[in-house]
Amino acid sequence: MPARTRHVVTNLSQPGFPAYVRLQFDELRGRWALLAPEKVYWPDDISVAILNRCTGEATVSEIILDLAEEFEAPVEEIGPDVRDFLQEWSDRLVIRCGGRKA
Amino acid sequence: MTQTVGPALGMLAELTHRCPLQCGYCSNPVELLKADRELATEIWLDTFEQAADLGILQVHLSGGEPTLRRDLEDLVAGLAARGVYTNLITAAVTLSRERIGRLAEAGLDHVQISFQGARPETTERIGYYRNAHEKKRQAAGWARDAGLPLTVNAPIHKLNIDEVPEFVDLALELGAQRLEIANVQYYGWAYLNRSALMPGYDAVMRQIDFVEKTREDLTGILNIDFVTPDYYADYPKPCMGGWGADAFVVTPDGKVLPCHAAQSIPSLTFDSVTEKPLKDIWEKSEAFNRYRGFDWMPEPCRSCERRDIDFGGCRCQAFALTGDAAATDPTCTKSPFHGDLRRLPPEQPIRKRVIGREKIDA
Ligand code: SF4
Numbered sequence A: 001m002p003a004r005t006r007h008v009v010t011n012l013s014q015p016g017f018p019a020y021v022r023l024q025f026d027e028l029r030g031r032w033a034l035l036a037p038e039k040v041y042w043p044d045d046i047s048v049a050i051l052n053r054c055t056g057e058a059t060v061s062e063i064i065l066d067l068a069e070e071f072e073a074p075v076e077e078i079g080p081d082v083r084d085f086l087q088e089w090s091d092r093l094v095i096r097c098g099g100r101k102a
Numbered sequence B: 001m002t003q004t005v006g007p008a009l010g011m012l013a014e015l016t017h018r019c020p021l022q023c024g025y026c027s028n029p030v031e032l033l034k035a036d037r038e039l040a041t042e043i044w045l046d047t048f049e050q051a052a053d054l055g056i057l058q059v060h061l062s063g064g065e066p067t068l069r070r071d072l073e074d075l076v077a078g079l080a081a082r083g084v085y086t087n088l089i090t091a092a093v094t095l096s097r098e099r100i101g102r103l104a105e106a107g108l109d110h111v112q113i114s115f116q117g118a119r120p121e122t123t124e125r126i127g128y129y130r131n132a133h134e135k136k137r138q139a140a141g142w143a144r145d146a147g148l149p150l151t152v153n154a155p156i157h158k159l160n161i162d163e164v165p166e167f168v169d170l171a172l173e174l175g176a177q178r179l180e181i182a183n184v185q186y187y188g189w190a191y192l193n194r195s196a197l198m199p200g201y202d203a204v205m206r207q208i209d210f211v212e213k214t215r216e217d218l219t220g221i222l223n224i225d226f227v228t229p230d231y232y233a234d235y236p237k238p239c240m241g242g243w244g245a246d247a248f249v250v251t252p253d254g255k256v257l258p259c260h261a262a263q264s265i266p267s268l269t270f271d272s273v274t275e276k277p278l279k280d281i282w283e284k285s286e287a288f289n290r291y292r293g294f295d296w297m298p299e300p301c302r303s304c305e306r307r308d309i310d311f312g313g314c315r316c317q318a319f320a321l322t323g324d325a326a327a328t329d330p331t332c333t334k335s336p337f338h339g340d341l342r343r344l345p346p347e348q349p350i351r352k353r354v355i356g357r358e359k360i361d362a
């Protein structure tokens, strides 16, 4: 078993969903639901925009750049919020960061 | 009725009452159903379809021991086809590597394995099943090998409360994502056996301190969910997130309940999926509407500012301890029965759950 440590999210992290978490659109309620063991989260539009970019491939910097472009917001402004958001969801084990560690 | 009933979110499917274990706190009713009362595969599949239409996003497949149903793979596949998140709640003493593989293939999302103790001798003593601990450990390994995420469920009471730190070690060692430290709720079997099971105040406080600190230390490594012991608290827990608010239970013979212990309230009658559409039962049945919302509440709950937080607590606990299911949950300091809560009957040996015994003296 690999040693387990808390992942600290950096610009090089590659966030993605572990197999046991699903982000799916709920037709009945007309909103996105994040399904995790024993929990259902209802992320808001901004959260969904971030979560939908968590492919396990894209790095945090790439995600931030992409969001900055789509929402026409400066990278310096949204960067810290996006990293905090991903750290929080990584701490809940809803997001898993693979790839290069800083 | 004035309130509108929203869609339901979660469903606990008690597929069977049969179980190889005999835990003295089992959440099944004291009168257990035999196998010949269980719903057929087609009825479960149809119920799951209706549940998905009703908005259910997660189904917890439970029992008894759900893996004793040979059609479990088909049931999982039916749910997976509708995008419903499936969680298998198992005691895991009768599983094989092949079976777990088939369940994973059918689309199972998550497995929760209960451990009656963190030590082999405790697990064996509490569940009355030989070599149970080793079998569970093995099954946990197979589940991880099949790529399934794992929750270790630890039901806590007087006989294992000192093992809480060891449960954390066990969960880490087994590669679990989640550890559920669930203090036993005292109704049904656990209420019968409360004098043997209810831990003392000091042990409970030690446990709370330990869990709070450890949960913090293990942030990002292991999720620890803590079901607190409410009989030493000042306020009740928001049982089921409110009666008929967003979840329901279906029993092995198809009765639809607002919570898994609701049958302990004798004045309630329950509709069955074999007689009525699930949507009708959820929205219109008397059992769901009786304690839905706030209109039914007597004082002190009615004018209490916490009523949106705890919904007046657990109806089943209120009934068990006061004889009135609408009363304020006695775990609340505002209940006149609060002081009686910790008064225990004289200690007796644990009564094991048995299927088909006619009567059990309370
Ligand atoms: S609590 Fe014990 S006896 Fe009851 S269903 Fe679970 S494993 Fe079986």
Ligand code: SF4
Pocket (backbone or CB within 6 Å): B235, B236, B300, B301, B302, B304, B305, B306, B307, B310, B311, B312, B313, B328, B329, B332, B333, B334, B335
């Ligand atoms: S009085 Fe009722 S609503 Fe208020 S805290 Fe107690 S149980 Fe909850």
